[in-house]
Amino acid sequence: MRENDRAIVAFTGLSHAVVHTYELSIPILVLVWLTEFPVTTATLGSVVAVGYGLFGAGALPGGVLADRYGPQWLVVGCLLGMGGSFLLVSLAPNVPTIALALGVWGLAASVYHPAGLSLISTGVHDRGTGFAYHGMAGNAGIALGPLATALLLLVFDWRLVAALLAIPAVLAVGVALTAEFDATAAVSADGGTEDGAGEDDAATTEETDAPASLSAFLADSRTLFTAGFALALGVVAMNGLFYRGTLTFLPDVLSGYLPSVTEYVRLFEPGSAMAEEFDLAYYIYTGLLVVGIGGQYVGGKLTDRVPVTTGLAGVFAGLCVVGVLFVPAAEAGVGPLLAVSAVLGFLLFAIQPLYQATIAEVSPAGDRGLSYGYTYLANFGVGAAGAAVSGYLLSAVGEGGTFLGLALFPLVGVVLAVALRGRRGTDAGAA
Known part of the structure; x- marks a missing residue:
């Protein structure tokens, strides 16, 4: 893979892992909330469904925003929103506040997939390999996120664990702010993809249509x-x-x-x-x-x-x-x-x-x-x-x-x- 490809894959792969770490840590925390708050499984299930529902429903407007403003900074906003939502979870005094925090998480997380995949599709020449590494990173978050959450709960209070879970988002934002890559390196001037063209011939401007x-x-x-x-x-x-x-x-x-x-x-x-x-x-x-x-x-x-x-x-x-x-x-x-x-x-x-x-x-x-x-x-x-x-x-x-x-x-x-x-x-x- 080219240097630009590797930079994009590293950025999107880390972000993808963070998204799914949060997604799969929520069911672990649900077990704690059932004992922490006077709430039924039906009510708490509805609360969690709000976040997961927005995770899917927000993907379409997220795709529009990715085309309008560019995917790179939209991913950064996604990471900041997810980290902030888990800080809000750590401070939640009641179930309505948890519902609000999970709603914020769902909205923030929903923009990731259209933005991240758009970035790979327009910036990575070895697109298939880029999608593969991106998916593998997501699976790492899927598998290790809930395991890490469960292990942390053996040692720390759930509020501290929720706050600690904001750290991966902060680290990913740090990577984003220091990463340098061309988000349109694989897009030719006429809007097609360049399978064999060099980076010097790639378009250098963001799509704005x-x-x-x-x-x-x-x-x-x-x-x-x-x-x-x-x-x-x-x-x-x-x-x-x-x-x-x-x-x-x-x-x-x-x-x-x-x-x-x-x-x-x-x-x-x-x-x-x-x-x-x-x-x-x-x-x-x-x-x-x-x-x-x-x-x-x-x-x-x-x-x-x-x-x-x-x-x-x-x-x-x-x-x-x-x-x-x-x-x-x-x-x-x-x-x-x-x-x-x-x-x-x-x-x-x-x-x-x-x-x-x-x-x-x-x-x-x-x-x-x-x-x-x-x-x-x-x-x-x-x-x-x-x-x-x-x-x-x-x-x-x-x-x-x-x-x-x-x-x-x-x-x-x-x-x-x-x-x-x-x-x-x-x-x-x-x-």
């Missing part, structure tokens, strides 16, 4: 929504539905198939309080997320070696197989369960660089932030329905039926990826 009014926003959206872009959004939505559907209740599902930890290691006495508290499912779940780091890397490399639609169809097909085989493998024993869980984690995250690169290929560089805004509205917004779907299926048809039902999402994804490949071929022929 972002929508400045509602009518302009609607006009840009109509222009953006070609058949290819609509198909690509369908691919993203299918990924989001399967992702949320499988991961939301996966720890609970794993618990039903795993024996007590004392059957394997003598960390605790059987029947002791510590043995009861130590849930092996949580650590297998964390391991699954760690395996996803490798999936991100491989998926990113694939974008530079095969057509992205081919990669999407292949990974979706693999997820279909995993959905069909997950429960039979779990019922076969711990070994098969660990194996199918590892494959699930690998494939769930291998697909992310592929669809991110697909969006970049079917959208103009000047509307890249807007395109990623729609992308993460589909991924986080539409995808959130996957949790409701899996919850209903678990209560109605059990675990076997749930995974078979969820396998329909990647199956539709295969169809959409093939259709997108055919559409791009038609468009190329027409050109």
